[in-house]
Amino acid sequence: MEVLTQLTNKIETLIEKKETLEAENMLLRDQLDKERQVKEAVLDKIEHLLGRIQEVNLD
Numbered sequence: 001m002e003v004l005t006q007l008t009n010k011i012e013t014l015i016e017k018k019e020t021l022e023a024e025n026m027l028l029r030d031q032l033d034k035e036r037q038v039k040e041a042v043l044d045k046i047e048h049l050l051g052r053i054q055e056v057n058l059d
Helices: 002-055
Strands: none
Touching: none
16 A cells, blocks of 8 residues: 555656646746737837938938
8 A cells, every 4th residue: 555655645746746837837938928028019119210210311
C-alpha cells in the first residue's frame, strides 16, 4: 500500500505543478498581449508623426 500512496502523492504533485504552470502561462500571455498593444500604439504614433513631418513644407 505504501507504493500506492507514494504514487498518489506524486500524481497530485504533478497535477498541482501543471495547474501552476498553466496559470503562469496565462499570466505571461496576458502580459505579452499588453506589450504588443503598447508597441502597436507607439508605432502608430511614430507613423503619424512621420507623416506630419513629411507634410511640412520647408520652403
